[in-house]
Amino acid sequence: MRAATWTGVNEVSVETVPDPQILNDHDVILRVRRTTTCGSDLHLLGGYIPFMRAGDVLGHEFMGEVVEVGRGVRDRRVGERVVVNSFIACGNCWYCKQELYSLCDNGNPNPGITESLWGQSPGGCFGYSHAMGGWAGSHAEYVRVPYADVGAFVVPEGVSDERALFASDAVSTGWMGADLAGTKPGDVVAVWGAGGVGQMAARAAMLLGADRVYVIDRLPERLAQVREHVGAETIDYSRTDVLAELREVTGGRGPDVCIEAVGMEAHSSGIQGAYDQVKQQLRLQTDRPSAVREAILACRKGGSVFVLGVFALMVDKFPLGAMMNKGLTVRGAQVHGQRYMPRILEHMARGELTTEHLATHVLPLEEAPRGYQMFKDKTDGCVRAVFTP
Amino acid sequence: MAVPRLLDSLRGAATEAGGALLGRLQHVRLPGLGQSSVPEDPETAARRWRAVTVLCSPEQVGTGADLPAPLAALGDRVELRITPAPGDRGTELAARYRDRPSDDDLRALRAALRETKQLIEVGEVLRVDPAPHGVRKPTPQGAALEGATARAGGEGVL
Numbered sequence: 123m124r125a126a127t128w129t130g131v132n133e134v135s136v137e138t139v140p141d142p143q144i145l146n147d148h149d150v151i152l153r154v155r156r157t158t159t160c161g162s163d164l165h166l167l168g169g170y171i172p173f174m175r176a177g178d179v180l181g182h183e184f185m186g187e188v189v190e191v192g193r194g195v196r197d198r199r200v201g202e203r204v205v206v207n208s209f210i211a212c213g214n215c216w217y218c219k220q221e222l223y224s225l226c227d228n229g230n231p232n233p234g235i236t237e238s239l240w241g242q243s244p245g246g247c248f249g250y251s252h253a254m255g256g257w258a259g260s261h262a263e264y265v266r267v268p269y270a271d272v273g274a275f276v277v278p279e280g281v282s283d284e285r286a287l288f289a290s291d292a293v294s295t296g297w298m299g300a301d302l303a304g305t306k307p308g309d310v311v312a313v314w315g316a317g318g319v320g321q322m323a324a325r326a327a328m329l330l331g332a333d334r335v336y337v338i339d340r341l342p343e344r345l346a347q348v349r350e351h352v353g354a355e356t357i358d359y360s361r362t363d364v365l366a367e368l369r370e371v372t373g374g375r376g377p378d379v380c381i382e383a384v385g386m387e388a389h390s391s392g393i394q395g396a397y398d399q400v401k402q403q404l405r406l407q408t409d410r411p412s413a414v415r416e417a418i419l420a421c422r423k424g425g426s427v428f429v430l431g432v433f434a435l436m437v438d439k440f441p442l443g444a445m446m447n448k449g450l451t452v453r454g455a456q457v458h459g460q461r462y463m464p465r466i467l468e469h470m471a472r473g474e475l476t477t478e479h480l481a482t483h484v485l486p487l488e489e490a491p492r493g494y495q496m497f498k499d500k501t502d503g504c505v506r507a508v509f510t511p
Numbered sequence: 512m513a514v515p516r517l518l519d520s521l522r523g524a525a526t527e528a529g530g531a532l533l534g535r536l537q538h539v540r541l542p543g544l545g546q547s548s549v550p551e552d553p554e555t556a557a558r559r560w561r562a563v564t565v566l567c568s569p570e571q572v573g574t575g576a577d578l579p580a581p582l583a584a585l586g587d588r589v590e591l592r593i594t595p596a597p598g599d600r601g602t603e604l605a606a607r608y609r610d611r612p613s614d615d616d617l618r619a620l621r622a623a624l625r626e627t628k629q630l631i632e633v634g635e636v637l638r639v640d641p642a643p644h645g646v647r648k649p650t651p652q653g654a655a656l657e658g659a660t661a662r663a664g665g666e667g668v669l
Contacts, residue, residue, distance in 0.1 A: 127645040137645035145638040175653050177645035194634070214632045216566045216600055227563075228629050231639045234621075234666030235659060238536040241546055241668060252660045258642040268637060436543045 124511065125179045125262035126490035131169040132498075134491045139179065142258060142266035147194030150270035152206065156287040157184035157260040158481070158508045159497045160208075161317050162432040165386055166251060167494065170408070171434055173235065173251035180490075181261030181509075182208035182248040183291035185283060188274070189264070197271045203283075204274040205467070206267050207459035208291040210246040210257060213272035217245075224456035229269070230255040239435065244456055261490055263511045275463045278471040284484070287508065288318060288477035289466045294459035295430055296322030297466060299381045300330055302453060303428035307331030312368055312377040312420060314413040316344035316356070318480045318506055319430055320383035324354040325475060327379070336371070338364055340389070343503040351479045360391065368420045376422035384413040385431025401438055411437040418444050418452070429454030480506045487511040522654040529655030530662040534614065537668055546668045557612050560592060561620055561669050562605035563628045569593050569602045571631060579630045581623040582606065589620065604628070618665030625664065 129135045142151055160183050165171050185205035188198050198204065211218050211226035218226050229245030230236065235253045236243040246268075249259015258265065267274055277286040296319050305311055311327040313320045316339035324335045335354040339345055345356040357367050368377055386409035389395065398410040417427050418441050427450055445452055469475040482505045485493045493507030539545035565572065572593050573579065582591070585606075592605040604627065606620060626636045647653060 123643070125643060125645065129645070129648070135645065139643040139645050140641070142643050143641070145641075146635050148633070148635070172652075173656060175644070175656055176648040176650065179643055179645070212629075212633045212637075214566065215628075216564065219566065228633055228637060231637055232660055232663035233625065233669075234533055234663035237667030237669070238533060238546060239544075243667065252656060252663070256639050256642060256660060258644065262643065266642075269633075 123263040124487055126181065126487060126509070127176075128166060128174050128178045128180055129176050132167055134167070134180065134494045136488050136490055137177070139177075139262070142264050144190060144192045145266070146268055147192045148269050148271065149192040150188050150195055150198050150267050150274065151190040152186040152204070152265050152267055152274075153189045154184055154186040154260055154262060154265055154511045155203070156186070156283045156508055156510060157181045158287055158506050159494060160291060161319065161385060162250075163494070164498055165432055165434070167498065168387070170386060171251050171253065173253035175252065178249070178251070179259040179262050180249045181259035182250055183287065184248075184260035184265065185277065185287045185290060186265070191270070195270055198274055203277045205277055205286045205289045205463070206275075207273045207294060207457065207463060208247055209273070209457055209459060210248065210255065210268050211272055211460055212269050213460075218272070221458060221461040222455075223272075223458045223460045232256055247456070261487065261509055261511070263487070272460055275467060278467055281467065281470045282478065284478045284481045284508065285470050285476060286467070288322070288480055289463050289470065291457060291459065292318035292480065293322040293326070293466050293475060293477060294462045295319045295457040296324070296383065297326040297462045298455065298458055299323045299383065299428045299430040300326035300379070301462070302455065303379045303381060303426045304451075305330045305332055305379050308333050309378040310372050311335045311379040311381065312417070313337045313354075313381045313383055314417055315339060315383035315431065316341065316348050317383065318477075320381075321348055321352050321480070322477070323381045323383055323430065324348065325352045327381070328353060329469065329474060332379070334371070336368065336377070341500060344505060347479055347505065351476060364416060365420050372422070376420050376425065378422055378425050380417035380421045380425065380427045381430060382413045382417045382428065383430045386410060386433045388412045388431070397439075407438040408435040409433045409437045411440065415439065415441055418450060421448065421450055424449045426451045426453070432456075481508040483507045485509055518649070521651065522649055525651040525654035526658035526661075529658030532655070533659040533662055533666050537666075554611065557617065558607055560605040560607045561617075561624060562603055563624045563669065564596050564600055564603050565628045565631050566601035567631050569595055572602055572604055579627040581626040581630070585620065585623055618662065621667060621669045622665040624669060
């Protein structure tokens with residue numbers, strides 16, 4: 123089959139690779155219909171997560187049609203159109219029973235790597251390095267889905283492939299951030315990052331009853347999408363003092379909930395931007411956390427900060443004093459998508475959650491290198507490059 | 512012929528180094544990195560109980576011949592401690608060698624505990640290989656990662 127692979131830092135190729143096989147009883151094989159780039163792929167692409175091998179198949183956000191099922195699969199059937207969560211979770215361990223699916227004890231066959239870095243190992247993720255299990259990704263004609271009864275959800279009739287696709291990760295991650303940050307009716311919510319995850323965190327906050335939602339970014343086409351398709355207000359951080367603006371629009375309190383949806387390659391201006399770039403390039407910090415810092419400083423006393431962006435290891439100048447003295451709750455997680463996907467698909471079926479606008483560039487798989495280049499450089503208004511294997 | 516043999520030899524060394532590095536990573540003690548607070552004497556460290564918590568009753572773990580195959584394969588060389596976990600967390604399954612184990616022994620024990628947990632909770636041990644992939648460039652970094660990955664099921668803080 124054909125597949126888009128990581129072949130080196132900032133190099134993507136399309137190669138012929140072996141077809142996947144059923145290896146465990148709970149597997150299914152999916153013929154991929156849609157698979158999308160995600161901002162977190164850029165950390166792999168750029169070599170910031172140094173656990174990729176040349177030839178690894180990329181992609182973790184996808185949907186498709188079931189073409190083969192393992193003998194232990196109970197619920198999935200050949201021919202079903204399904205969307206699959208990006209994290210691989212068994213459904214039976216204690217973490218899965220708590221609906222903390224991305225923390226599954228049985229989804230990562232390489233726990234020694236992440237245990238040595240973080241103390242414990244989270245679950246596995248499709249196409250996201252050997253630290254997260256070495257699972258082949260979805261930028262391919264076919265993909266093997268372990269624990270398919272837990273992670274694959276039937277797409278309701280009437281929901282388009284482009285809409286269902288983003289339930290896999292962008293919507294479920296955004297929804298999780300809004301939910302686990304404790305968003306409730308009447309809250310003011312600020313979201314850093316107007317990519318797919320940030321937009322969907324904002325939309326989820328609105329559906330959870332937030333009174334006002336602000337999304338912060340610098341790219342005009344993404345901010346325009348937020349206003350047009352999400353219905354939230356926007357702040358351009360390249361022109362506006364974000365902290366002053368948020369104080370002004372919240373009566374001096376600051377947002378009740380702050381959601382960071384940027385991750386380890388955050389851009390920022392001035393001294394902070396230069397400082398973080400230099401420290402990251404010198405390997406004195408692994409991640410650039412400017413959006414997290416700003417979220418902590420902006421948040422109201424006793425408020426909640428949720429970190430959705432992917433971080434690898436260590437950051438510098440973390441405002442621990444502000445966090446502690448303002449009594450903030452700071453939380454983060456990879457996506458517990460299985461917890462939210464049934465509800466998300468219902469919202470999609472009712473037209474309350476639309477995502478088609480995120481797929482600004484729908485391309486054949488053979489054009490994956492060009493798609494990643496546009497996505498990385500943010501050229502031609504690219505918000506997400508979606509491939510059709 | 513000498514150059515390809517030299518390159519093969521270098522890749523082999525990189526693979527071995529990657530595996531060895533992973534084995535040492537958890538013992539690093541730098542701010543924010545490493546999983547041990549003070550160095551213990553090797554005898555104490557090697558003889559620590561290694562434990563997983565399994566979401567099942569203590570009876571489901573079994574004893575003697577009823578133990579899941581990965582643990583049973585270690586036979587009388589290991590002693591087991593099976594106790595209910597607090598709250599609703601299942602059963603704490605701990606094991607340690609009766610004699611002084613080698614690094615290979617410890618890797619085998621970690622893998623056996625993880626596989627036992629999976630067999631009880633899921634009914635099978637998850638396999639990732641053979642995973643589809645493209646051309647593997649024969650680089651030292653790739654070889655080192657291959658070495659680390661090969662040992663990753665038996666390394667870690669367990």
